[in-house]
Every structure is written in C-alpha cells, then in structure tokens.
Amino acid sequence: MRQFIFLLIFAFSSQALALYDFAAINITPQGEQISFCFEYDSQKIVFADEIYFANNFYMAAVTQQAEILFLKPTPEGGLTITPWGHEVPIFSQWREYNEPICLGPFFKSALEGLQLYAGIGNSLDDLIQRNSLIKFFDGFPALPKPEKAWTVMVYMVGSDLEAIPGRRKAGKRWASKDILEMLEGSVNESTNIVITTGGSTRNGWSTVKRALIENGQQYVLEDLGAKNMASPQTLSDFVTWSKTHFPAQHYALILWNHGGGTQGYGFDTSGNGEIMNLNQLHQAYQTIREQFKKPLDIVVYDACLMASIEVAEITATVANVMAGSAELEPGHGIDYAHLLSGISPADNGLAFGSLVKTGYIEHTKDQGTFNKSQITYSVFDLTQLNSFTETFKLFAIEFKKLLENGTFSSYETLSRGIIRAPGYPRQESGRLRSLAGSPHIRVDLYNLLQTVGPDFNEFSQYASDLLRSLDQMIDYEANDKVLPEAGRVSLDINISNTEHLSVLPEAYTLLNEGLVYYDQRRQDDPSTPESSLTCLTGFICAEAQWLELSGRNILGIEAYFGQSAGEILDIYRIDKSFYQYSGELTEDLKLGVDGHKACQYQLCVNERDCENITLIEQDDQLVAEVEVDETPAVLSFCQTDIWTACGVVRQNEGVWGRDEDMYPGDSVVASTWHLLKNGELEQRQGNALVVEETGLVTLKTNCEPVKGAVSAGFFGLNGERQFERLCDKGDCICQADDSDEGCQELGFKAGVLLEY
Structure with a gap:
C-alpha cells in the first residue's frame, strides 16, 4: 500500500512544491547520448511555525513495469540501485562546499520508458508527506510538433538572478522559480512553451540549453555549449529554431532577465558580463522579422525599465504589441502560471499583453511587493506607433529650433518642466548625485509632455496630440506610489550616451540635439539664487535660523539632517524633496525643518x-x-x-x-x-x-540634541547646489514653552522662507 501511495505521489506531484530552486539538475543531451549532473546547492529551509531544514537529496527511477529503484552514487563513480522494500539510500546531502554528482553519458535508447525523480526531505516519509519531489526526466518528445494556436518562446538569461557570481550557492533562483510557474501553467493543449536558458554561473546555467515545457514536464532538447546570451545571434537563432520545430498561428517572445531601457537587455554573467545593447537587440529583431515574414504577436519584457518609448520603437520592428514596466520589477517578475493557463486560442497580442499585466499586478499583491515600491506595467499597441512617431518628429523639430535660439525664457521654462517630471527608477533618488553627465536619465514621457507642452506655443498642439496618442496606444496599471498620469512610458534625455539613436527614427536625434543646446545654456548660466538668513518675521535677529529665498529663482530645496563635528556637518538623513518647484507661487511659503530628525x-x-x-x-x-x-x-x-x-x-x-x-x-x-x-x-x-x-x-x-544640526541645499535653473546652515548645537528643536516665533507659529524652530 505504501508503494502504491508513493507511485501516486510520483505521478501527481505538485510542481509548485518542486526543487529546481534548491537543487541544480543539469541535463545535457549530446547527439544520441544524454548525461545528468546534480548539486544540492541551496539548503531547503521553510519558515513556518517551526523552522524546517531538509538535508537529504533522494533520487529514484520508475520503470515501465512500475518498479521503483532508488539510486546512490559510489565513491568510485559508479551507481548502486536499491529496489523498493529495502532501506532507502540518500543520493546526496547538503554541504556548504559539496561538488556536483554526475551520471552518464547514457544512450538515449537505453532510457526509453524510464522516468527519473528527485526529492528533498529528511527521510522518505518526510518527502512523501511534504510532496517535495519532481519528475525531471520522462523520455524524449517527438519533433517537430503539429501546428498549435500559440508558441510562447521564453529567453531566460539567468545571470545573478539565478546565482550570484563567485557565490554559486547564493541566490534566490528567480529563474528556476519562474520555470516552476511555467510547469504549473503548462496545461493548455493549444500552446507550445519553449525556453532557452543560460547566462549564469549556477550548475546547468553556464551553457545554453533549449527545452520544451509540456503537461507539467520540462524536456531538455539541446545543449549548445558555452554561448553568449547577450549576443543578438543567440536570441535570433532561438526564435528561428522555435518557429521550425513548434509552428503556430500566434507567436509570443518573452525576454527574461535585467533590462535598462536604452541600455539594452540581458546581462550574461557566465562569461564577460555583457549586455545586449539596444542596437544589438534591434539587430536580432531585424533577423527574426526576416525569418518570420510577418510580425510576432507580442514581445513581453520580464525585465526592468523596458517600457520606454525607445524600446517600443525597436520592438515595432518585430512585433505588433509590447508589454513591460517603466520601473524596476520585483525579483519574482510576471506570473507565468496565470499567463500560460489563461491563454485562449482566439487571443491576439493585445489580449495576451492584458493577461500578462493583470497577472503581474496580482502577483505583486500575492508576493507582498505591491506596496513596497512603485509598481507599474504597460501594454503597447505598436500598430499605432507610426502615428506617434510622425507627430513626435514635428514636436522635436520645434523643440530643437526653440532651444537653438537660446533665449533665457525657453531655457527657464524647460528647466521648470524637466524638474517636475518623475524619473525611473525611483531608487535613483537614493543617490546623492547631479543629473549632469549621467549616462541615462529616464523621465516620464507622458508627464513631461503635460508639464512642458502648455508652456510653449511653438509645440503645445503637438504635445496635446502626443498625449492623446499615448492614451490610445498604451494600456497601463500602477499602484498609488506612482504619481497620477505617470507610469506609462519613459524617455531617456541623456546627452552623453547616445549610440542607440542610430537605430531610432530621426525624431529622437532632433530631440537630443535640442537637449544639447539646452545643456550648453545651462552650463553657461552663472546665476546663483540670492539668499539671506533671517528670523521668521523677516527682521534681523540674534538667532538667524530661517533661510530667505526668492521662490522665482528656486527649483529645489533639500534638507540635510545630522550632527555637528566642529565646522563639518556629518549628514545622516536627507529629504531631497523638501521643496520641488510645481508651479508659480501665489503667496509666501514657510517650510519648517523637523529638528528631531537630526540624529x-x-x-x-x-x-x-x-x-x-x-x-x-x-x-x-x-x-x-x-x-x-x-x-x-x-x-x-x-x-x-x-x-x-x-x-x-x-x-x-x-x-x-x-x-x-x-x-x-x-x-x-x-x-x-x-x-x-x-x-x-x-x-x-x-x-x-x-x-x-x-x-x-x-x-x-x-539622537543627541546638543549635536543636532540642519542645513539646506538649494538650487536654481543650472542645478548648482548651495548650502546654508539653519541650526546646530541644540537649537534645532522647539522646547516646551519655547518663546521662539517659529515654534509658536509653526512648531518649527528653523526652516526656509520662499517669497512669491
């Protein structure tokens, strides 16, 4: 009876509880032979009411006659086979420095009808109770497959998301976790799911493999050896191979890994740590388009920062629809189980993209990442992109012409618009650096058009048309941490790293040339905002703790909290958004600083x-x-x-x-x-x-109040910061019954007075 229960668990094991994210299983087919390598490289730990550790890795074979055989390697490199009914041997145990155990090569014909399973537990009973096993080999599927409704091609560059370079046993195994989601979702008979993996230092990921996922099973079909997954040819060859062996009415390509918008996609850590830049990605897309003779239905970017207008332009080379996020993704990425189980034969690229988007948003909620950071996801109808690009060129022509003339009013107005546009990623604000000279400056395109467009008669109508075009082209969803009307799509406004412009329509070069004129005007701007220290009432007094500035000349103010060390301020906390220009002031603004933060x-x-x-x-x-x-x-x-x-x-x-x-x-x-x-x-x-x-x-x-100190950093149109000490040596905090005017009126002893 126990053997029967064990067979049932083998037959119906839940892939969600499988072990690819704990043990590396390296399957290498070579011609008519195949070999296997195993490494228990991430100790299984489950945090519940009691912390559960599993140290034992088991392996079993099930024959065509339903005979269960347990396997164990010998010190001499051989293999012992133990039938059911005897003491169950442990194949491998968790050790911090254990090495892979390899079996084979075997002739494929010798393995016909054999199923191989692996599991992790502290005993066989523990493994059965927890259903912690996976069938990792089940023969060889016949190829090519008959035509289906969909072929979904997933290009997975494992990189440091699968294993941290130099620490192969460390990592969240995000790629393996997503493969488990694919196994769970592979119940749709009308869909082919093919993946290529590589680009990481984890065992089984340092070479490029191609695999089919079908009915909860992964079949490794090819091992191409060591190849650079940041090479455009590796990508285009995979897509062409998929079309040949898995024909379909609709095709979806998913690019899995890191992304950087105009920087490109796909950071391969198995070799020299290369990324496929935007020009190379465009090259791959051109090759794919030539092979397919028609556009793919959709390209999905399961990678950060790829919902940029520049990426949309090159993706339109190969697909009718694109999906991605303008922000950083959480480690878990999109929900493959939701996506693959929900595809309908009648779907098109837009419906496919909508399925990705809704699944991604719900996945962030389920995984507890929805409220941690900015979450946004966009689906682009690229068939409407030509109309946008034509109008964008007219906008860029006028933009360049306006900045080329170099009038102060144009420079001033554009400065006030750019400072208001949200940037991506949000984590960039965690760096205390100027945008000047930054190789990539991603701003929200929609928000920029909203803030800059109405202020320039020369292109205000074009800006309105572009906003309307983006509304029609992009379907997006975001959480409350994303500013209203932001989150759809980004635009790179850097002027120092522009190689990608060569593969984009002329509009982007024209815009960039206008930005160069703007930057020259900014560098030539010697102006510095005038400032003075005063009391809250505006009169000169003994304790000058309020900084008086003209609101007209200020784009931003930052508050620096820390501790005095002689004439040096040791900064421990910064409020970079203490004040940011959002429109002309209509009255004086009093901004108090909270001295309690000066710790x-x-x-x-x-x-x-x-x-x-x-x-x-x-x-x-x-x-x-x-x-x-x-x-x-x-x-x-x-x-x-x-x-x-x-x-x-x-x-x-x-x-x-x-x-x-x-x-x-x-x-x-x-x-x-x-x-x-x-x-x-x-x-x-x-x-x-x-x-x-x-x-x-x-x-x-x-917190030592006697050391507490606060300084204000402020800047005008040219972005050059100036600093003024507002308080130090314990005079930053209002005390009980304090007679200070600021304390009585505002509750703050120091701050900034902005005059309208």
Whole structure:
C-alpha cells in the first residue's frame, strides 16, 4: 500500500512544491547520448511555525513495469540501485562546499520508458508527506510538433538572478522559480512553451540549453555549449529554431532577465558580463522579422525599465504589441502560471499583453511587493506607433529650433518642466548625485509632455496630440506610489550616451540635439539664487535660523539632517524633496525643518556590528547608497517597530537589478556624506559588514540634541547646489514653552522662507 501511495505521489506531484530552486539538475543531451549532473546547492529551509531544514537529496527511477529503484552514487563513480522494500539510500546531502554528482553519458535508447525523480526531505516519509519531489526526466518528445494556436518562446538569461557570481550557492533562483510557474501553467493543449536558458554561473546555467515545457514536464532538447546570451545571434537563432520545430498561428517572445531601457537587455554573467545593447537587440529583431515574414504577436519584457518609448520603437520592428514596466520589477517578475493557463486560442497580442499585466499586478499583491515600491506595467499597441512617431518628429523639430535660439525664457521654462517630471527608477533618488553627465536619465514621457507642452506655443498642439496618442496606444496599471498620469512610458534625455539613436527614427536625434543646446545654456548660466538668513518675521535677529529665498529663482530645496563635528556637518538623513518647484507661487511659503530628525544613524547586521550611514527619505521608506559584494546598490528600509532592511537593488556594470532581498553572506559597505566648511560634499566609506540573517539588518539611531544640526541645499535653473546652515548645537528643536516665533507659529524652530 505504501508503494502504491508513493507511485501516486510520483505521478501527481505538485510542481509548485518542486526543487529546481534548491537543487541544480543539469541535463545535457549530446547527439544520441544524454548525461545528468546534480548539486544540492541551496539548503531547503521553510519558515513556518517551526523552522524546517531538509538535508537529504533522494533520487529514484520508475520503470515501465512500475518498479521503483532508488539510486546512490559510489565513491568510485559508479551507481548502486536499491529496489523498493529495502532501506532507502540518500543520493546526496547538503554541504556548504559539496561538488556536483554526475551520471552518464547514457544512450538515449537505453532510457526509453524510464522516468527519473528527485526529492528533498529528511527521510522518505518526510518527502512523501511534504510532496517535495519532481519528475525531471520522462523520455524524449517527438519533433517537430503539429501546428498549435500559440508558441510562447521564453529567453531566460539567468545571470545573478539565478546565482550570484563567485557565490554559486547564493541566490534566490528567480529563474528556476519562474520555470516552476511555467510547469504549473503548462496545461493548455493549444500552446507550445519553449525556453532557452543560460547566462549564469549556477550548475546547468553556464551553457545554453533549449527545452520544451509540456503537461507539467520540462524536456531538455539541446545543449549548445558555452554561448553568449547577450549576443543578438543567440536570441535570433532561438526564435528561428522555435518557429521550425513548434509552428503556430500566434507567436509570443518573452525576454527574461535585467533590462535598462536604452541600455539594452540581458546581462550574461557566465562569461564577460555583457549586455545586449539596444542596437544589438534591434539587430536580432531585424533577423527574426526576416525569418518570420510577418510580425510576432507580442514581445513581453520580464525585465526592468523596458517600457520606454525607445524600446517600443525597436520592438515595432518585430512585433505588433509590447508589454513591460517603466520601473524596476520585483525579483519574482510576471506570473507565468496565470499567463500560460489563461491563454485562449482566439487571443491576439493585445489580449495576451492584458493577461500578462493583470497577472503581474496580482502577483505583486500575492508576493507582498505591491506596496513596497512603485509598481507599474504597460501594454503597447505598436500598430499605432507610426502615428506617434510622425507627430513626435514635428514636436522635436520645434523643440530643437526653440532651444537653438537660446533665449533665457525657453531655457527657464524647460528647466521648470524637466524638474517636475518623475524619473525611473525611483531608487535613483537614493543617490546623492547631479543629473549632469549621467549616462541615462529616464523621465516620464507622458508627464513631461503635460508639464512642458502648455508652456510653449511653438509645440503645445503637438504635445496635446502626443498625449492623446499615448492614451490610445498604451494600456497601463500602477499602484498609488506612482504619481497620477505617470507610469506609462519613459524617455531617456541623456546627452552623453547616445549610440542607440542610430537605430531610432530621426525624431529622437532632433530631440537630443535640442537637449544639447539646452545643456550648453545651462552650463553657461552663472546665476546663483540670492539668499539671506533671517528670523521668521523677516527682521534681523540674534538667532538667524530661517533661510530667505526668492521662490522665482528656486527649483529645489533639500534638507540635510545630522550632527555637528566642529565646522563639518556629518549628514545622516536627507529629504531631497523638501521643496520641488510645481508651479508659480501665489503667496509666501514657510517650510519648517523637523529638528528631531537630526540624529546619528547606523546600519547594523547584528547587535554588535554597526557602521554609520547616510539615508535619503523616499515616501515611507529610507534608502541608502551602499556597496553589496563590491558592487553599487541601493538598500531600502521599512519601518514597523524599528527600521528593517526590506529590499536591495544591485547594479552591475551600470545595469539596475531587480528589487529583492539581501542574502546571508552578503558583504555590505555603508557610506556617509559630510558637508565641509567650503560648502562641498564629501563621501566616506565605512568598514564591510557581513549579513548573518536578513531580518537582523536594521537601523540604529542615536539622537543627541546638543549635536543636532540642519542645513539646506538649494538650487536654481543650472542645478548648482548651495548650502546654508539653519541650526546646530541644540537649537534645532522647539522646547516646551519655547518663546521662539517659529515654534509658536509653526512648531518649527528653523526652516526656509520662499517669497512669491
């Protein structure tokens, strides 16, 4: 009876409880032979009422006669086979430094009719009870397949999302988790699901493999060896191969990994750490279009920052519809189980994209990431893009002409428009840097047209037409952290990294040339806003704690909270959005600073090990620029009882990663900013801290009112910051029965007075 139950579990095992994300199973077909390598490389830990650890990796074969045979490797490289009814051998156990166990090669003909299973548990009974197993081999499917309604092609560059380079046992295994979702959703008889994998350092991911997913089973069909997945040919060859072997009425291509909009897509960490830039992606699309003779139904970007207008332009080369996010994606990405199980034979690209979008939004809610950061997803009807591009060219011609003339009013008006447009990713605001010279400046295109368009008679009508065109072309959904009317699509307004312009319509070059004229005017602008220190009433007084500025000349004010160290301000907390221009003032504005924020902050990985850190306010979170494993990153903190790390976004070679959690073993280096006597900012790095448990990464505060100090950083049209100390040495905080005018009127002892 127990053997019968075991067979039932083998036959109906739930892929959602499978183990690809805990154990690497490397299947390598070569001609008429096939080999297998196994590595239990991520200890299975389940956090429930009691923490569950599983240390044993089991393997079994089921023959055509339903005989169950358990497998165990020998020290000599052989294999022992134990029939059911005997003591069950353990194939492998979790060890931090264990090596892969390889079997084969075997002739494929010798494995016909054999099914291979693997499972993780502390005993066979434990494995059965938890249903923690997967069938990883079930013969060889016949190819080519008959024509179906859909073929979904998923190009998965595993990179550091599957395994962190140099730490192959570390990583969230996001790619493997999504393959499990695909297995769960592969119940649609009218759909082919084919994937290509590679581009990572995890066992089984350093070579490029092609596989079919069908009826809850993954069939590895080819291993192409070591290839660069950032190569346009690797991508176009996969799509052409898919068309040959899996014909369909409709085709969808999903690009899985990191993205950077105009930077490109697909960061391959298995070799030299290359990315497929936008020009190369366009090259791949041109080749695919030539092979297919007609557009794909849709290209889906399961990658960050790809809902840009530039990406839409090159995607229109190959597809009728595009889907992606203008923001960073959480680590889990889109919901493949929802998507693949919901495809209808009658669907077109727009319906497919809508299914992706709704599934993604619900997935973020289910995974608890919806309220952590900006969530937005867009579906583009690219058949309407030509109309947009034609109008955009007319807009760009007038834009360039206006800026080329170099009038102050044009420069001033554009400056006020650009500062109001939201940027992507939001985590970029966690860096204390000027946009000048930045290689990529992504702003919200829709919002920019709204703020700039009405102020210029020369192109206001074109701006209105473009907004209407975007409304018709893009269906999007976003959470409340995204500003109203933002989140649809981004535009890169940088002028220093423009190689991508060569594959875009002329409109984008014209716009960029206009931005060059604007930047020249900005650099030639010597003006600095006039300022004075005063009392709240505007008269000169003994304690000058309010900064008086003309609102006409100010685009932004930042508040810097910290502790005095002689004439230096050690900055620990920054409010970058203390004031941002949003329109002409109609009355004087009094902005008080909360002196209670003038504390020392430290990043701690446990009770003992802490380092000073500078944090930037971002909605209801605090974020900080750090280094994680010697790569730049932005670390986020959420507050419950205490401030706890709730996400980190790494950057590799300038490419933003996904928003995910920290890993045990991560090395974190915090940094602090310091305002020097000469008004310049200096960044200093602390010592490296090693994460033991992610839940222990917290912030510690030390508030000494006698050291508390606040400075204001303010800038005008040219973006050059100036600083003024508002308070220090304990005079930042209103006390009980304080006679200070600011305390009595506003509740703040220091601040900024903006005159309209």
